[in-house]
Amino acid sequence: MLEGLQLFGQSLLGFMQFKILVYVLLATELGIIVGMLPGLTATMGVALLTTLTFKMPTSEAILVLICMYVGAIYGGSRSAILLNIPGTPANAATAVDGYPLAKQGRAGRAIGIATTGSFIGTFIGMIILALFTPLIGRFALEFKSFEFFWLAIFGIVISGNLTAPKDPLKGWIAGFLGLFIAMIGMESSFAFIRFARPGSEMSGGIALLPAMVGVFGFAEIITVMKQSAYEVVNTRIERVIPKFVEIWRNKWTIVRSGVVGTFIGAIPGVGEDIAAWVSYDMAKRSSKTPEKFGKGSIEGLIAAEAGNNACVAGAMIPVLTLAIPGSAPAAVLLAAMFIHGVRPGPLIMIEFPSFVYEVVVMVLLASAAMLILGLSMVKWLVKVLAVPREKLMPIIFVLCVVGAFAIQSRTFDIGVMVFFGVVGYFLREMDYPMAPLVLGIILGDILDKNLRRSLILSDGHLAPFFNQPIGLVLFFVTLLVILSKMKWFQNIMLGLKNLITAPFRKNKEV
Numbered sequence: 001m002l003e004g005l006q007l008f009g010q011s012l013l014g015f016m017q018f019k020i021l022v023y024v025l026l027a028t029e030l031g032i033i034v035g036m037l038p039g040l041t042a043t044m045g046v047a048l049l050t051t052l053t054f055k056m057p058t059s060e061a062i063l064v065l066i067c068m069y070v071g072a073i074y075g076g077s078r079s080a081i082l083l084n085i086p087g088t089p090a091n092a093a094t095a096v097d098g099y100p101l102a103k104q105g106r107a108g109r110a111i112g113i114a115t116t117g118s119f120i121g122t123f124i125g126m127i128i129l130a131l132f133t134p135l136i137g138r139f140a141l142e143f144k145s146f147e148f149f150w151l152a153i154f155g156i157v158i159s160g161n162l163t164a165p166k167d168p169l170k171g172w173i174a175g176f177l178g179l180f181i182a183m184i185g186m187e188s189s190f191a192f193i194r195f196a197r198p199g200s201e202m203s204g205g206i207a208l209l210p211a212m213v214g215v216f217g218f219a220e221i222i223t224v225m226k227q228s229a230y231e232v233v234n235t236r237i238e239r240v241i242p243k244f245v246e247i248w249r250n251k252w253t254i255v256r257s258g259v260v261g262t263f264i265g266a267i268p269g270v271g272e273d274i275a276a277w278v279s280y281d282m283a284k285r286s287s288k289t290p291e292k293f294g295k296g297s298i299e300g301l302i303a304a305e306a307g308n309n310a311c312v313a314g315a316m317i318p319v320l321t322l323a324i325p326g327s328a329p330a331a332v333l334l335a336a337m338f339i340h341g342v343r344p345g346p347l348i349m350i351e352f353p354s355f356v357y358e359v360v361v362m363v364l365l366a367s368a369a370m371l372i373l374g375l376s377m378v379k380w381l382v383k384v385l386a387v388p389r390e391k392l393m394p395i396i397f398v399l400c401v402v403g404a405f406a407i408q409s410r411t412f413d414i415g416v417m418v419f420f421g422v423v424g425y426f427l428r429e430m431d432y433p434m435a436p437l438v439l440g441i442i443l444g445d446i447l448d449k450n451l452r453r454s455l456i457l458s459d460g461h462l463a464p465f466f467n468q469p470i471g472l473v474l475f476f477v478t479l480l481v482i483l484s485k486m487k488w489f490q491n492i493m494l495g496l497k498n499l500i501t502a503p504f505r506k507n508k509e510v
Helices: 002-015 018-036 042-050 058-082 089-103 107-140 145-163 168-183 208-225 244-249 251-265 272-286 298-322 328-339 353-376 378-384 389-406 411-429 435-457 469-483 487-509
Strands: none
Touching: 002 058, 002 107, 002 353, 018 042, 018 058, 018 353, 042 058, 042 208, 042 328, 042 389, 058 089, 058 107, 058 298, 058 328, 058 353, 089 107, 089 272, 089 298, 107 244, 107 251, 107 298, 107 353, 145 168, 145 435, 145 469, 168 435, 208 328, 208 389, 208 411, 208 435, 244 251, 251 272, 251 298, 272 298, 298 328, 298 353, 328 435, 353 378, 389 411
């Protein structure tokens, strides 16, 4: 504990430089703008900014990206409140009560409440990140190749399950499509080329960043341009800084949403939108006035914003300890860490112990900048929503092209970006979630290497995959997640529940 506090203090002092603090403010401000413009997502913002940080020192580059991430997740609340259009998917729950408040002439109050809830939620997530990352990191040292194989499968299944709750099969298909894409090119053990001609551009594999920029950037451009124009609520922005009594009255809602959002963020591939909806639902269930939800409830608004922003810190936990992203923007961050020479995973507490606490400080600085900018620049930021998207989207397209090209300077990567953008657009139209697809591309390398390593260690036998304690638990949890969505299994569980509770019901009747 003392060593952790010492590393935290050293990291904080290391970032107390004028140049770095300017970076924090600029990146957070840019993140807020990206988040509040409908069609520009946190993932797109982080992916495009990643391409501009190659020449920066590692800590500064990751700090800038985390500030973009935090700012964008918060920034989406602006358009959700003023337009009833969530700037990012994470802010869909915010619009439910934020927009009714704006229509009632309380837009400033709604923005102030959302900003404060976002800050406290991120702060709670930061504390949990600091406490749990070292613990999980030490536990993860017990993982061998067998466990990492099952962890990759579990990540795909749970991500598909939670990002497409109505039809998890679509989420699983997207995830395993990502795994297939990751298999293209030269494999690591024997340099055998799969699904490509030797000597062709594809023999080197599909690069992660162009694929991500296409799926989350170019696909968004196509989606946004086909939608009807949006209109800002015509209301005067009055008092923005919330009253202390309003925050204190909802203190337990904020704490609960912050904790729930953080732990949901720690589940691979789930993301901030799920965290916001779960936090909102729990707030509604425990509220004394649930009938106000959806009509301008302060409690509902603050729960959604605390939950989705806490998820940002939570998503860092599996990134740092297992090298598995907790959300789509965290996946880009993971790629950026690898690009800058940091290798997250079980060995991070041995190889880069100070980096974990640097990330904690980065989240703290980003949340502080978000609070300051969010409360002080409301009227100026609202004007950004008036920018015609006919002028904005071509700029975003240019950034997508530059971002795809900049990594390896290959025109082939621009083609990859466009291809994945078109595929991503059609998959969205058919309600396939994109997070499992990207997670599949990331986890594909982990799954492939550890499957091959495991088979070499076991001499080709499959038994060791099932007789390792941690691997066995992951296998059964994965199987249970899949079975829980099968109707016949649900009927069996319902029958068992009725069988167990029948004697108790009879006693009550007597």
